[in-house]
Amino acid sequence: MLPFTYHSILYRSMNSFLYSQPVLDLITIATEYCKQVEQTEGEERNHFIEVMRGILPMIYLKMSLLGDVPEIPGFNEGKLTEADYDYIRHNVAALLAERDDYLDVFVEDFKYSDQPVLCTISENLADIYQVLRELVETFREGFEEPMQVALFEAVEKFKLYWGQTLLNALRALHDAQFGGNYQE
Template sequence: MEKHIHSPNCNHDHEHDENHFDNEALDDNTVSIKDLVYSRQVIEMITVANDFCLFLEKCETLNKSQILEYLHRIAPLLYLKGSLLPDVQLSDPEATERFVNEIQWEAIFNSMKKILENSDTFYYTDSNLDTIEASIAEHLADIYQDLKDFVWLYQKDTLNPKQNAVFECKALFQTNWGIKLTEAMRAMHLVLFNQQILTSNSNNENWEND
């Protein structure tokens, strides 16, 4: 019968192999996180979010129709890109920062409210079936704050802030800016197309009178 000789170093070699595999798993996990953070879904979200924020920052130079035309096109795209963000874990809580302050928020809010005028107020029904009075300008300023923080945090040089930026953006999409975006979309849709219907009816009346 063949005898199996037990080497005194066998356990040590086995432990070494386990450590080796653990390190490989850790490396694979790190690569996986990096792939997610630099994925096409995240880059596209960054691109659309940055475009949205830059637009709101210069909105004072535009009229109501121009703003609503742009927003009613980019809002569904923002929602789509937010829903496609990958699932990542919060890395280092200390690597998460908020950048938009109250003054910057108020600047966006005041600009939008001034432009929208009497079209700013809208109503929606909450989960308790209560009717809530809301403001398009306030919703847009809140969305701007979440997305601008996302863009700025993602621009940090190291992986941890970028990872946290993706985590925060997806979490806030589910609990804040995604909800407010859908509410604002409906309100802007009604303002935009009611305005177009009124303009069309007015033009038809003028044509008939002529």
């Protein structure tokens, strides 16, 4: 019988965590999000805004329910290209048109200015897409160690960056649908 090491115990515990309901729920909603932002061509703008207003809170909730994910040593090669990112950003920007831009005070650049910063929903959604598509693709491949690394990285990036990006996009999407300046 092999002796137990900290790494082997952590690995076994992570394997069961990888297939837990909270992780499977996250992968499911992340997959749906990716599908929605990939299929914007021909989409009706108000419908897209409504769908994003429903999906983004679910992603935020599912990420929040994961809690802390233990760090596993490793590195995953990026699967998305700059062209993939630009494709999403461009298509969402084209769909949202004049509703894409919004002013934000919850960005790093605001610390150095007394004016809000012009941001775009399309860039926010592309940033979220980049992290979630990497996660979904890694899970699709089915190798547990890269899945663990990808999950840890997604959670850490959520805490540091894209969680706030998601909330900013959600606020802007709410305004795009219900704000006084955008009534059709």
